[in-house]
Amino acid sequence: MSSERAASTQESQLPGRVPLHESFREITEHVIDVMQRKPGRGYWLLLLLSLVMMTLGLAAWGTQIIHGLGMTGLMHPMMWAIYIGDYIWWIGIATAGTLTSAILFLFRAPFRAAFSRAAEGMTCIAILTAGLFPLIHLGRTWRFYWVFPYPNERHLWVNFRSPLIIDVWVIATYLVLSIVYFWLELLPDAAVVRDRSTGWKRTIYGMISLGWEGTDRQWKHLLMASTLHAALLTPVIISMHSITSWDLALAIVPDWHYTIFPPYFVTGAIFSGLAMLLTLMIPIRSYFHLERVITVDRLEQLAKIIIATSLMVTYSYAVIYFMAWYRGDPIEEVGYLYQFFGGFKVLFWLFTICNCVFPLTLLFRRLRRNLVWLWILSIIINVGMLAERWCIVAAPLARDYDVYSWAPGTFHVSWVGIGITIGSLGFFLFSFLIFIKVVPIVPLYELRKDMLREAREARAETEAEGLLKARYEELRIKAIETQSGAGGSES
Amino acid sequence: MSEFLGVMGYFSDADALKNAVEAAHREHLRRPVTYSPLPDEEALEILRPGTSSTRWTCLLGGLAGMGIGWAMTVWMSFDYPLVVGGKPFVSWPPYAVIVFELTILFASLGTVAGFLVLARLPRQNPSAGYRPSFSIDEFALFLKCDEESEERRLIERILRESGADRVVLVRSRDDLPIRRST
Numbered sequence: 001m002s003s004e005r006a007a008s009t010q011e012s013q014l015p016g017r018v019p020l021h022e023s024f025r026e027i028t029e030h031v032i033d034v035m036q037r038k039p040g041r042g043y044w045l046l047l048l049l050s051l052v053m054m055t056l057g058l059a060a061w062g063t064q065i066i067h068g069l070g071m072t073g074l075m076h077p078m079m080w081a082i083y084i085g086d087y088i089w090w091i092g093i094a095t096a097g098t099l100t101s102a103i104l105f106l107f108r109a110p111f112r113a114a115f116s117r118a119a120e121g122m123t124c125i126a127i128l129t130a131g132l133f134p135l136i137h138l139g140r141t142w143r144f145y146w147v148f149p150y151p152n153e154r155h156l157w158v159n160f161r162s163p164l165i166i167d168v169w170v171i172a173t174y175l176v177l178s179i180v181y182f183w184l185e186l187l188p189d190a191a192v193v194r195d196r197s198t199g200w201k202r203t204i205y206g207m208i209s210l211g212w213e214g215t216d217r218q219w220k221h222l223l224m225a226s227t228l229h230a231a232l233l234t235p236v237i238i239s240m241h242s243i244t245s246w247d248l249a250l251a252i253v254p255d256w257h258y259t260i261f262p263p264y265f266v267t268g269a270i271f272s273g274l275a276m277l278l279t280l281m282i283p284i285r286s287y288f289h290l291e292r293v294i295t296v297d298r299l300e301q302l303a304k305i306i307i308a309t310s311l312m313v314t315y316s317y318a319v320i321y322f323m324a325w326y327r328g329d330p331i332e333e334v335g336y337l338y339q340f341f342g343g344f345k346v347l348f349w350l351f352t353i354c355n356c357v358f359p360l361t362l363l364f365r366r367l368r369r370n371l372v373w374l375w376i377l378s379i380i381i382n383v384g385m386l387a388e389r390w391c392i393v394a395a396p397l398a399r400d401y402d403v404y405s406w407a408p409g410t411f412h413v414s415w416v417g418i419g420i421t422i423g424s425l426g427f428f429l430f431s432f433l434i435f436i437k438v439v440p441i442v443p444l445y446e447l448r449k450d451m452l453r454e455a456r457e458a459r460a461e462t463e464a465e466g467l468l469k470a471r472y473e474e475l476r477i478k479a480i481e482t483q484s485g486a487g488g489s490e491s
Numbered sequence: 492m493s494e495f496l497g498v499m500g501y502f503s504d505a506d507a508l509k510n511a512v513e514a515a516h517r518e519h520l521r522r523p524v525t526y527s528p529l530p531d532e533e534a535l536e537i538l539r540p541g542t543s544s545t546r547w548t549c550l551l552g553g554l555a556g557m558g559i560g561w562a563m564t565v566w567m568s569f570d571y572p573l574v575v576g577g578k579p580f581v582s583w584p585p586y587a588v589i590v591f592e593l594t595i596l597f598a599s600l601g602t603v604a605g606f607l608v609l610a611r612l613p614r615q616n617p618s619a620g621y622r623p624s625f626s627i628d629e630f631a632l633f634l635k636c637d638e639e640s641e642e643r644r645l646i647e648r649i650l651r652e653s654g655a656d657r658v659v660l661v662r663s664r665d666d667l668p669i670r671r672s673t
Contacts, residue, residue: 021503024528024628149567157567159575161585169589173596180599184606188528188626195623210607211614214625216538218610219530224543225606232549232595232602243588448529452505 020455024448027293031440032196034288039437042287050430057423060416061136069139073412078397081411083137084247085390086421088265089272090130090428091171091244092385096273097123098178098237100302101185102230111298113446117189118284119277120182121439125431126273127175129424134167136420163246170240177236181229187212187222188445241266248393255335255396258323264316271309271355272385274302278378280432282371284441293442296369303368306381310359317356335399339391343398343409347391354384493662497635498643499620500650500658507654508630509534514649515634520642526621526631545605552601553594560590620661633661 064071074081100119104112135141147168149158158165190209194202212218242262249261258264278299285294324332339348358380361367368374390411398407502508508525512534515523525534564586572580607613620633632650636642638660650658 020505021628028627149563155571157571160564160568160589161575161578161582163585166585166588166592169592173592176596177599180603184603191626192528195626207613210612211617212612212626213614213618213621214527215618216525216527216535218612219527220535220539221543221545221606221610223530223532223535224545225602228546228549228602229599232599236592236595239588239591445529449531452529452531456506 020451023451027447028192028444031288031290031442031444032193035193035437035440036197043433046429047433050426050433053422053426054430055423055426056419057421057426060419060423064136064139064416064420065141071414071416073414073417075407075412077400077405077407078394078411080397081394082390082413082417082421083133085386085393086424087130087133087137088244088393089386089389090126090133090424091241092265092269092271092389093273093276094123094126094130094174094178095237095241095266095269096271096277097121097126098233099270099273100277102181102233102237105227105230106234109301110450111301113443113450114290114294114298115277115281115302116446117185117439117443118281118436118441120178120185121432121435122273122277122280123178124175124182125428125435126276127171127178128431129428131171131175132424132427163243163250166243167247170236170243174233174236174240177229177233181226181233183208184222184226184229185443186439188214189440189443192444193440238266241269248396253396253400254329254332255324255339255399256392258320260316260319260323264313264320267309267312267316268385268388271306271313272381274306274309275378275381275385278302278306278374279382282375282378284436288436288441290442293447296371299371299374300368303362303374307359307362310355310362310381314356317352331399331401331403335396338399339395343407344391344395347387347410348395351384351388351391354380355388358384493664495638496619496661496663497633498646498650498658499631499633499661500653500655501622502630502632502653502655503628504654505529505531505534505630508632509537511632511650511653511655512537514653515632515646518645518649520646520649521635524633526625526629526633528626528628528630544609545602548605548608549598549602552604553598555601556593556595556597557590559597560593561586563593564589619663620659 072082097119100112101116101123105116135144138144147158147165160166187209190205191212191214194205194209197205242265245261245265248256249258251257281294282299285291285299321336324336338344358377361373361377394411398411400406500511502511505527508527509531512523512525516537523538525538527534565581565583568580574580618633620631622629622631625631632655634646634650636646647658
């Protein structure tokens, strides 16, 4: 028996043994080489496009600073429209990045590793982009420090009861945590880049990796630190989008004042952010030739979360409209009727179709696994969610309790508002294009860890199978022996 | 003059490293140090049983953040007492949100501080015997011992038997300050 066991272990060591370290090297070299090789024409064109978009945004912002907020077309009563809508949209995109990297980490979702680095990068860039909007919306941006409690000679402090002030603290916390989490997860991979480069690159990546060597001590504490960050980030993203929704829901504006707003905003955020993740990951997958890492199965998993969140968002819309009717407040009803059929009808039907109808196509497996359709759909969802954010921010302001200030039509749009929105997209695109060229786009050490785990599991399975077979054989022989013994005594 | 530090075995396989770690553990050798491109939880469990103390620094940071949050909001409300919306000076429910965020923020900072201290980072120079492939596909086990000793022969035997590709005697480099593996 013992020799049998020894034989089975020896045999079982074979499958995990030879290919693993070769595949470690292969995948590392592949990812690093694609990251470091000279970018092609498409990359430069996209970079140029993003710079043009950013220039437009800066020009628009400059115009607004010189001539005042009036240039944006914002007008009473819809003083919140395009900027706050953009802000909520960008924050939502950040949220889904954290969902993919942190919450799915806590749930040990096996498909997460392929996306986590890109998702974390997307989060950090999206928070920075989102953070621009309140500053731009201030008008006098240079007075942004007024939102922080700083010592001044009048001993005047900020009003901590205001959701707008609370929002500042939340965004700051979220930004710091996201960057720290991103960096913690990056340490071992930055060491890979460091060890494969020379000169100034080696120095810079050496600094980023803090001289990481992968000793047992470092791994032990890194694993705990990143697990803790995943656990800390989870309540932060939920609180963050809830508080963003309070910016609206705590005001006594009829169609904003709902308790369902926080969960509705969080699901909407995850919905739009996952769509953005698909928008980014599908081209990256083919550009980096990551078909083996980012498999269609894994993209399909994301598509499944998208369909779930789409249904939740649809449900939230339904609840809000139902409550508006059921409560019997005429102003509230008028507000929504104004969205359905009045000045906001274009935005309203656009987002309803984009967010509630198109994602239903993902119920079909073939469409879910069709990457071209998935990519197109992700754009449709992005557009739908942006339209939704604009609509829910501005439309309720057009139908307030004060009938005197009801506004005709939709909110006014000038080239400045649109220009800054395009500029923010340019900023995001530019940062992401730089990001994919300086950071390994997939977390290499996690892929290695997954590969080792899979190899060990496979081996344990063969081992267990061998033991079972041996045991079965033993029992069978015993049974035959007993039978023949019994037969013998009988005869 | 370079100093003899110990013996390093290089492996190309995580399981071989794990076997070597187990063997070193059985022989009660002085604290082994492993180098690995991935966190092998099974080997870590033998080398460093128990949970990392970063969770305590996380807790400390969180508690500090909570204290700072309450102190800041309450003190500032009294420093310039102004009735807003007919509320009491300290209307704590909305403050709790800020306190919550500061708790999380400081918990994160505490975790990072704890991680850096406990993991002995940042390091400026590589440890003696470090190779660039440690971050990609090579594993290693370093064991401290004296140059001429029974222990050294035992270590070399253990490393070879567990499947090390190479066994190397590690000395400190003359051009760098002595960095012992930690």
